[in-house]
Amino acid sequence: MPNGNLENYLFGRDGSSSGGGGGGGTAATAGPAAALPSTGPRMVSSGALSWRDRVRIAAEVASALLFLHTAPIPIVHMDLKPANILLDTHLTAKLGDVGLARLAPMLARPAGPAAAAVQAGGRSTVMDSRLVGTFEYMDPEYMQTAQYSARSDVYALGMVMLQMLTGKGGKQVISQVEAERRDPLGFGPCIDPRAGPWPLAEAAAFADLALRCVAYSRQDRPDLRSVILPALTQLKQRTHLYEEQQQQIQQQQLKQQQQQQDGVPPMFLCPITQEIMDEPVVAADGYTYEKLAITEWIKRSRTSPLTNLPLEHTNVVENRTLRSAIREWSEQHSRQQEQPRQHPQQYQPPTGEPPVAAAKAATPPPVPPQPPPLPRAATEDFGGW
Structure with a gap:
């Protein structure tokens, strides 16, 4: 059962009140994201997502989007945002609110010789009769031309990733992260402190991928199948290395304490x-x-x-x-x-034997006194009596 949505954790507010031409409370589980391994139960509270959870959730959302985009009849979500990313008690991500989703059979990948002619990587678009979605996450080209494609969802995914990185909403997050990335030494302050000690190298890779996803031109955005999902999967796998490294650090600290005692x-x-x-x-x-x-x-x-x-x-x-x-x-x-340590020789009692009893056992018992010898006459045989 869903336990909340990503917006609750990032911004501490109910996603049901978010703006947009949504389809109400419609919810659906999309793709294999629900089957991806989780790292066990966690305390559920607003803002409790660690940086490892955020990377994993981004990978799960990308996996769910790819499932929709590669269906026999491709589906474009059209309203991807934190409020529509549902999280269960294990913080496993599922896509919800598909009321605005568009069936796009013309975006299906052709087979055979015709496939080579459509290797534009998602550049095929569909004309929409009316604009739908939430402004903050809408593809700029879609708003300008009323044409959408699978990479319209890629733009929304990039916005969600930037918000997971910074813990801030609004389109201004794009310019903020871009400015921070120009100064590598000043990049750290834009990271959401509630995410914990996010390694700068990992956060920078996450930010760079998100910035590519929110490129204004649809053609400049990376492909979900060949670029985005592999990159997020690699980032997710590296989080396990940091967990192992953290365990090693704890072991080293214990070892250091022992050495300090020595x-x-x-x-x-x-x-x-x-x-x-x-x-x-x-x-x-x-x-x-x-x-x-x-x-x-x-x-x-x-x-x-x-x-x-x-x-x-x-x-x-x-x-x-x-x-x-x-x-x-x-x-x-x-x-x-190397200095020898001299100790006085002490008697060690046998195991299980009380010391007092052992001490007594170590001393031979005294010989009882012998009676005085009898006179010779007393020893003669008086059988004649």
């Missing part, structure tokens, strides 16, 4: 491996890492492991002062470990 100075530990550094080097972010660890990190990412900001360069410099301090500490620690 007396290891925190400055001697590599922030990546949480182990004592052998070749400490300083990276472009100003922090010191184990040389092998930061080198492997830079091969996979050009961002700082600690600040998540882009690294200005990939060069590293030896931290000789810290290396000398680590080696001096290691030698002293090794000598302390």
Whole structure:
């Protein structure tokens, strides 16, 4: 059963009051989105969507749209918006309110030799007798020419993605995100803080894809099947890597606490491996890492492991002062470990035997006193009596 809609979570208001020439409360489940795996029950409350949930929901909505667009008789939703994206108790997305949807048999992909002539990738359009939808999410070319296509839904999907990224509504979100993307270092403030610590690299990829979807020209928007859904699927899969990384960080923190209990100075530990550094080097972010660890990190990412900001360069410099301090500490620690510990020999009672009883058992019992010998006469046989 639906538990709410995306608008409730993003803006904290009832989607039933949203504007638009909608078809009332009509709801339908579209495509395989309902069958996609969820990550388990979550607390349902307004604004509780994590960035991982938002990426997954975008992928599920794109999958549902592709199901509609590739049906034997293609269907264009025409009113995709947060209020029409229903979420169940597991926050799995379903498309609702299909009252404005258009059947578009002329958009079906032809088979055979005719297919090559229609590889314009969704450029085929249909003339509509009247404009329908919600202004904020309507294709600009559709409003200008009254012609729609499958990429009219792509525009609406891009608007929804931008709103999931920022937590803000209105068409002005396009210009806001575009301005932020021109300054990579200033991109972070536009991300909805309620989404949690969204990695800048992942948020930037999500934003760039959304901006391509809201291109004014229909021909400039990416194809849903070949570009959008694969990109969102890849972003969704990478969220699992961040979950695993978070678990590793927690394990490293526990390990660091144990090392601190053993007396290891925190400055001697590599922030990546949480182990004592052998070749400490300083990276472009100003922090010191184990040389092998930061080198492997830079091969996979050009961002700082600690600040998540882009690294200005990939060069590293030896931290000789810290290396000398680590080696001096290691030698002293090794000598302390090698010193023998003398303990007095103590009797260890057998397992399960009380100490008192064991102590008594360890001492032999005293020999009872022997009676004095009898006189010889007493030992003679008086059988003659």
